[in-house]
Amino acid sequence: MSEGAIKKFMFVNRKAPYGTIYALESLEVVLITAAFDQDVSLVFMDDGVFQLKKGQQTKGIENKNFSPTYRALDGYDIEKLYVEAEALAARGLTEDDLLVDVTVMSRAELGALMDEMDVVLSF
Amino acid sequence: MATIEVSGKSYETDEEGYLVNLAEWNEEVGSYLATTENVEMTDQHWEVINFLRDYYNEFQIAPAVRVLTKAIGKKLGPEKGTSQYLYDLFPYGPAKQACKIAGLPKPTGCV
Amino acid sequence: MLHIVNKSSLERNTLDSCLRVANGGAILLIEDAVYAATRGNEAEGKLRDALARFKIYVLGPDLDARGMGDRVMEGVSTVDYGGFVDLVAEHKNCQSWL
Numbered sequence: 488m489s490e491g492a493i494k495k496f497m498f499v500n501r502k503a504p505y506g507t508i509y510a511l512e513s514l515e516v517v518l519i520t521a522a523f524d525q526d527v528s529l530v531f532m533d534d535g536v537f538q539l540k541k542g543q544q545t546k547g548i549e550n551k552n553f554s555p556t557y558r559a560l561d562g563y564d565i566e567k568l569y570v571e572a573e574a575l576a577a578r579g580l581t582e583d584d585l586l587v588d589v590t591v592m593s594r595a596e597l598g599a600l601m602d603e604m605d606v607v608l609s610f
Numbered sequence: 611m612a613t614i615e616v617s618g619k620s621y622e623t624d625e626e627g628y629l630v631n632l633a634e635w636n637e638e639v640g641s642y643l644a645t646t647e648n649v650e651m652t653d654q655h656w657e658v659i660n661f662l663r664d665y666y667n668e669f670q671i672a673p674a675v676r677v678l679t680k681a682i683g684k685k686l687g688p689e690k691g692t693s694q695y696l697y698d699l700f701p702y703g704p705a706k707q708a709c710k711i712a713g714l715p716k717p718t719g720c721v
Numbered sequence: 722m723l724h725i726v727n728k729s730s731l732e733r734n735t736l737d738s739c740l741r742v743a744n745g746g747a748i749l750l751i752e753d754a755v756y757a758a759t760r761g762n763e764a765e766g767k768l769r770d771a772l773a774r775f776k777i778y779v780l781g782p783d784l785d786a787r788g789m790g791d792r793v794m795e796g797v798s799t800v801d802y803g804g805f806v807d808l809v810a811e812h813k814n815c816q817s818w819l
Contacts, residue, residue, distance in 0.1 A: 503729055505786050506753030522674060534729050537756065540788040547782025547801075552670065554788075559669035562677050577731065579761015579792070 494605040495526045500535035502610065504554070505545070510538045511553055513610035518556075521563040528604070529560075530597060531589070532571035535610075536578060539570070539585040557587050571597055616642045628710050632666070635713030643711045647702065655699050655711075657686060662712040672717040675705045722746040723808055723815035724775075729753040730764040735818040740771050743816075749800070749808055751780040758797045759789045772796045780805060 498517055502509040520527060531539055538554070545552040560568070568589040575581060575591065582591055592600070601607060612627070613620045616639050622630040627646055629635055640659060644651045661682060665673055673681065675693065683691015690696075696704035705717045724743050727750075730736040736757055739748065748771070750758050757764035758779045768777060781799045784790045793799055800808065809815055 502732070503753045503756065503787070505783075506727070506729065518671070518674070522676070534732050534753070534756070537787060542788035542791075543786060544788070544790070545786040548786045550786060552786075555668060555670045559671060559673070559677075562673070562681060577763045578756065579759060579765075 493526055497528045497530060497601060497604040497607045499530045499607060499609045500538055501533040503534040503537040505550055509610045514553060514556055521565055527565050528567040530569045532574050536570055536574045536580060539587060541584055541586045554586060569597060628716060629713040632713055640711050647707050658699060658708055659712045662708055662714060666714050672709045672714045674717055678704060723812035724748045725815060725817045726750055726754040727752040730757040739818050745774045747776040749778045751783055755779050755783045758794055759792045760794050765794055
């Protein structure tokens with residue numbers, strides 16, 4: 488990428504973990520993107536909020552539990568995590584159920600934030 | 611799949627020599643993997659290896675070099691948190707080489 | 722008949738289709754469908770109504786993987802893989818709603 492051209496990237500996560508591969512794929516792309524020093528935001532909306540649920544134990548389904556990796560994002564300087572308020576409410580979840588610090592936002596606020604982006608990647 | 615043999619016990623590795631089952635790792639296996647990388651292990655090497663294993667246990671990934679460097683600096687002191695220090699210990703790349711010796715998978719995004 | 726649903730009811734309409742069409746029997750929720758049987762989920766009301774017509778089961782390992790094992794709604798039974806097999810064996814036929 489050309490010098491000084493920092494772009495605003497947004498990763499939109501809308502799928503629950505484990506049922507499909509999207510959540511894990513998104514996380515891997517995010518970690519790779521971190522190497523390019525861009526301005527990265529992650530959004531968790533719809534069933535995507537389940538990715539951040541505390542207490543995941545995957546032994547019984549013989550899948551890798553990748554939820555602890557969200558806690559590593561801070562070390563990768565990815566600090567902008569946004570969660571859809573309405574999605575939490577529709578799933579009986581609150582901010583306390585989530586395993587990382589996030590900013591909870593309304594759909595309207597998320598929509599406005601999305602408009603400000605240069606690149607939006609949807610998973 | 612390939613296997614390595616350490617003290618009469620065999621361990622599965624992938625085609626690049628990374629240990630398949632992280633839980634099977636012990637210091638002896640680490641020492642053996644170090645010889646395959648031509649790394650002579652010292653206390654400073656082990657410090658990084660142990661740090662990597664702790665990091666993996668906590669976050670379930672092997673860190674990128676930049677992240678490793680920063681985290682090592684925080685934990686073990688700023689003089690060790692430089693890529694120079696880590697490349698001196700692991701000339702072919704701290705992430706790649708140290709991860710292999712630590713029995714971890716190759717870091718995400720590392721070719 | 723045993724009806725097996727594996728998609729989140731907040732993302733797909735498989736659970737709705739199943740509830741609309743099926744005449745009773747048992748429903749087993751697996752994979753992402755397990756969220757529907759957790760307290761506070763928007764599907765809780767419709768599942769509660771469905772309990773009058775169906776026996777409803779949810780697969781434990783899938784709940785645990787998602788960190789939802791401690792919030793199964795009342796009236797729904799959690800089964801393990803052995804229980805899954807028993808349910809299939811007990812019913813004369815089954816339908817996987819994909």
